[in-house]
Amino acid sequence: MTAERHRPAPRGAAFLTHVQAVLEGMPRAQQRLGRFAVEHPIAAAQMTITELADSLGTSPATVTRFYRALGLSSYSQLRLELATAAEDRGRAGRDELSGDIHADDSLGTIIEKMTAAYAQMIIESGRFLDAGDLERVARAILAARQVRIFGMGGAGSVARYLQGKLRSLGVPAIAFRDPREAVIDMANAEAGDVFLVISQSGAAEDAEHVLAEAVAREALTVALTSDPGSSIGGRADIVLRSVVREETLRTGVLSTRHVEMWLADCLSAAVLVCRFDESRTALTRVNEALGRVRRSAR
Template sequence: MSKTANDAAPGGLIVHVSGLLPALSPAEQRVARLVIADPAAAARQTITELASAAGTSEATVIRFCRSVGMSGYPQLRIRLAAEAARRVEPPDARVVGGDIPPGADMAQIIATISFNDARAVEETAEQLDVAACEQAVAVLSAAGRVDVFGVGASGSVAADFQQKLHRIGRTAFYWPDTHTALTSAALLGKGDVALGISHTGTTTDCVDVLDQARRQGATTIALTNYPRSPIAEVADVVLTTAARETTYRSGAMASRLAQLTVVDCLFVGVAAKNRTRTKRNLEATAEAVASRRATANRRRG
């Protein structure tokens, strides 16, 4: 369910290009990184200047334009200028991009992380495909069983979604072990749903599990940052985030916050399908653990 750049206006061109980055050739990636880093500067450059700055040819710049859905360089410059005009930068421009430069003090580290984490959530919401979300909510709501998969940092998001679904009475499982996940996927069938979460979309554990579930007839949903990644190829529904992982930040909080934003949207969508049942189950589960919370007297003691 990837979009062309012309269709991706709500999320912005830079988010669109960032999502396609791994699918571009190495030379096109150099052009893309210049465009992502400073769209205003790129918009001011001629095709010759941009090609020279990227260490490539004008032909490669044209191929890059077409790869991201543009008819040519003039259209790219117009879109970049519009993108630069709408972007709101923080007072300290050093925090943009997420990189922590050598010698950064704690104030700059805090500003950089908080700004870019917030941007990841905002840009994810802006570019999220509403129709794809509605389709995901529909199949999740009707599913006889939901299996959620994720590895590493994405695993914590998968566990969070499983716990949310479980609390409102949905039959849902999260399998952190790949072998167990594969055997579980082999038992899914028509009417069941498998949701795989992978920031890069290239984690073979998650891709293989989703592929197994699909071959058994289950509906598959992928949540990834890259719409042309391998996990998207084995998914019936593709949902995308818009987070950038940079220096020191592989598996960063930004990607998890973006994933959690999408997961929360799906959860609320499913929960709202039957408000009475949801309210009853949430109250019952809250009451079940109420006695496990320390009272004011016990805390003072």
């Protein structure tokens, strides 16, 4: 082993460059580890040493030799360096394609910027979305007598979208845009019902009033918001967090809706898998009914 490999490893995105630079002199099994780490740093950082070894058909001892060859003293240090490098590399990509739209941007550049911005918001939202919370909400929805969804303005469109997804799975769901109508219906809620409120800021006053009524009726309350510390996020039983980044000349309202609809899709998918056979039957019936409608309209 050369002295070069024992030098302290560089930090940040340069760590991945360092890994690539020393790969050639490594044994084949360690080369596989290195290529995987460079290509999938986030995935590698999330694995235990045994999981990483098993995924590449090698042993934990080989992984140990690999990180020591990189100048690291422990596997936890390798995971930290990979996570830091992935974040730095992602930040560099965002810096290159982020920012507002400029007058001299080509349409190709605009497409790249918009694609990167929307993809990054969903990726970051995915990092904050807790699978345990998602399952808890899904199972509560399946056990509820009634599911109510509230959203004002553009969030109301997401509420209707989620209503349609849940109804297609056989879930009794109803969406509201008008706070008065929502409060009237909530007055008949029972303990065990589910109330979902969609508010990007988490500070919509009318939404707070409807949420307060849901709390009073002992419904399970769920907030879809980008601010868990907001008045709505702080009062809800469970928060499903979205990450939204707005630029001056981008349509921030639309970017918010896209991330919220992604959250709605995640939730409906969780409901589907929690009661798979019944949900699949319900979807089949819906598709058959829609097919009959389409045929009769010809």
